[in-house]
Amino acid sequence: MTTTTTKPRGSQAAKAPAFDSAAIRSDFPLLQTQSHGKPLAYLDNAATSQKPQAVIAAAARYYTTYNANIHRGVYKLSVDATAAYEAAREKVARFINAPSEREIVFVRGATEAVNLVAATWGMENIHSGDEIVLSEMEHHSNIVPWQLLARRTGAVIKVIAISQHGELAMDHYAQLLSDRTRLVALTHVSNALGTINPIERIVSMAKARGIPVLIDGAQSIPHMAIDVRKIGCDFFVFSGHKLYAPTGIGVLWAKGELLEKMPPYQGGGDMISTVSFAGSTWNDIPHKFEAGTPHISGAIGLGVAIDYLGGIGMDAIAEYEHDLLMYATKQLNRIPGLQIIGTAPEKAAVISFIMENIHPHDIGTIVDGEGVAIRTGHHCCQPLMDHYNIAATARASLAFYNNREDVDRLVAAVEKVKEVFN
Amino acid sequence: MSDLRDLYQQTILDHTRKPRNKHEMPDATSTADGHNRLCGDKIRLFLKVNAGIIEDISFTGNGCAISTASASMMTEALKGKSVAEAQPLFELFHTMLTSPMDQEPDLEALNKLAVFSGVREFPVRVKCATLPWHTLQAAIKNQDAPVTTE
Numbered sequence: 001m002t003t004t005t006t007k008p009r010g011s012q013a014a015k016a017p018a019f020d021s022a023a024i025r026s027d028f029p030l031l032q033t034q035s036h037g038k039p040l041a042y043l044d045n046a047a048t049s050q051k052p053q054a055v056i057a058a059a060a061r062y063y064t065t066y067n068a069n070i071h072r073g074v075y076k077l078s079v080d081a082t083a084a085y086e087a088a089r090e091k092v093a094r095f096i097n098a099p100s101e102r103e104i105v106f107v108r109g110a111t112e113a114v115n116l117v118a119a120t121w122g123m124e125n126i127h128s129g130d131e132i133v134l135s136e137m138e139h140h141s142n143i144v145p146w147q148l149l150a151r152r153t154g155a156v157i158k159v160i161a162i163s164q165h166g167e168l169a170m171d172h173y174a175q176l177l178s179d180r181t182r183l184v185a186l187t188h189v190s191n192a193l194g195t196i197n198p199i200e201r202i203v204s205m206a207k208a209r210g211i212p213v214l215i216d217g218a219q220s221i222p223h224m225a226i227d228v229r230k231i232g233c234d235f236f237v238f239s240g241h242k243l244y245a246p247t248g249i250g251v252l253w254a255k256g257e258l259l260e261k262m263p264p265y266q267g268g269g270d271m272i273s274t275v276s277f278a279g280s281t282w283n284d285i286p287h288k289f290e291a292g293t294p295h296i297s298g299a300i301g302l303g304v305a306i307d308y309l310g311g312i313g314m315d316a317i318a319e320y321e322h323d324l325l326m327y328a329t330k331q332l333n334r335i336p337g338l339q340i341i342g343t344a345p346e347k348a349a350v351i352s353f354i355m356e357n358i359h360p361h362d363i364g365t366i367v368d369g370e371g372v373a374i375r376t377g378h379h380c381c382q383p384l385m386d387h388y389n390i391a392a393t394a395r396a397s398l399a400f401y402n403n404r405e406d407v408d409r410l411v412a413a414v415e416k417v418k419e420v421f422n
Numbered sequence: 423m424s425d426l427r428d429l430y431q432q433t434i435l436d437h438t439r440k441p442r443n444k445h446e447m448p449d450a451t452s453t454a455d456g457h458n459r460l461c462g463d464k465i466r467l468f469l470k471v472n473a474g475i476i477e478d479i480s481f482t483g484n485g486c487a488i489s490t491a492s493a494s495m496m497t498e499a500l501k502g503k504s505v506a507e508a509q510p511l512f513e514l515f516h517t518m519l520t521s522p523m524d525q526e527p528d529l530e531a532l533n534k535l536a537v538f539s540g541v542r543e544f545p546v547r548v549k550c551a552t553l554p555w556h557t558l559q560a561a562i563k564n565q566d567a568p569v570t571t572e
């Protein structure tokens with residue numbers, strides 16, 4: 001369904017069973033709960049995902065059986081904890097086809113990863129008058145860190161326009177690339193529109209001019225197989241919590257040669273090799289960027305989430321979700337007065353919509369009463385809302401544990417919204 | 423379970439569909455902008471105050487049903503009243519929206535504004551109902567900086 005989807009690798013392909021939505025659903029304890037006395041239809045997966053029992057159990061197992069700090073102790077618990085933490089790093093590397101686990105930096109999430117790159121690589125490589133190319137559909141977390149950098153350095157931000165359907169204007173992008181462009185930072189999938197951007201083309205156009213590219217994969221990684229080598233970018237960032245893993249853990253992947261050259265982000269324990277008051281030296285990558293005690297249980301949980309997804313197969317997930325997206329789009333389009341915002345041909349399972357004379361906030365409250373959880377607001381994309389000249393949308397975002405019944409419940413709840421207002 | 427009918431009362435829906443005093447006011451003596459970051463609601467409030475009396479009050483902007491109706495009903499409640507009367511009314515209104523469910527708010531003193539009592543059951547919506555009032559306070563103080571509901 002997308003040019004960046006890769007074939008499942010090795011064991012994933014062999015293991016991938018037929019897609020069993022009911023069995024998958026039963027793996028997620030929270031999906032068995034009720035909301036306002038009704039079964040929960042959780043359709044806010046772009047904000048955060050629910051966690052499978054395996055992930056919850058892995059965190060509990062760490063705390064009950066081998067909780068210890070890592071990289072420090074000689075005793076067994078610490079050795080076990082270190083091994084589990086580092087094993088998670090290897091799993092992440094394989095999951096995105098990174099050449100080496102040395103290129104996987106654990107951070108708090110996509111936001112921290114972008115800030116890390118801006119504060120380290122950005123401060124060294126971006127100077128007054130240099131240009132950073134972003135797009136109109138970026139999440140605030142891929143805008144504001146660059147604005148902070150621009151304010152410090154005197155760099156200039158250029159913004160790729162989008163079409164009414166929510167696709168990047170590729171002509172405009174081509175025009176924006178100049179001799180002063182030092183970085184292209186772009187979202188892979190829009191969290192507000194669902195648009196899947198043609199990032200391989202975008203990267204190759206930048207690379208033709210030797211310009212580095214950062215891809216915000218926060219919304220693509222849960223929905224499709226990611227291969228950072230095939231994408232060809234320099235930085236790829238994502239959050240664990242949108243990938244069925246705990247909150248507070250995320251990943252910065254960067255090419256090893258860049259990480260080697262980048263100065264440290266934060267100073268503290270673990271990131272050093274030697275410390276003296278005459279001066280300190282840095283640990284090897286990726287540890288140079290991981291100051292202090294990290295989110296050990298989070299990283300372990302992320303590794304387990306990746307194992308869990310591997311058992312299903314990212315391509316199977318992409319296919320199932322695409323089918324569900326088509327169904328949901330068709331059903332919602334049948335409702336008179338409802339307009340979907342974001343109608344690009346290549347989309348991940350995100351549907352933003354507005355309704356005539358009914359504010360998204362009211363839609364959210366009323367469907368919540370029916371046990372249907374959706375997001376309403378600007379989705380941390382105020383420039384995008386300005387583009388459409390709206391203050392907010394209602395957004396349903398689907399995961400592979402959602403089914404047609406969830407979609408039908410949403411549609412019925414939206415009908416109820418109309419009843420209240422008409 | 424919280425009842426939607428308590429929130430979306432007929433009177434509220436009526437004011438949402440046909441907001442009263444929703445227009446600009448070229449001869450306003452003071453204006454203020456309000457912004458609810460959570461839902462993106464924006465309101466601009468216009469006041470014409472003469473000798474301490476709110477001679478005219480109007481608003482413009484874009485908001486949800488609750489904030490629109492609240493703005494509309496606030497303008498109706500305050501037109502002709504003194505500026506000094508506005509503050510205690512806001513305090514009563516605010517108390518009604520934030521008091522525990524088992525406490526009877528002073529619905530009588532609030533008069534028509536009592537229709538917003540159902541908002542209590544929807545804590546995330548309280549800011550929608552109070553945005554016009556916060557904006558009013560800013561207009562009274564004649565501040566130019568936009569207020570937020572934070």
Ligand SMILES: Cc1ncc(COP(=O)(O)O)c(C=O)c1O
Binds near residue numbers: 141142190191
């Ligand atoms: C496209 C995109 N980028 C970045 C982020 C930031 O992720 P986090 O808040 O987990 O750091 C999000 C989260 O909503 C997102 O949707």
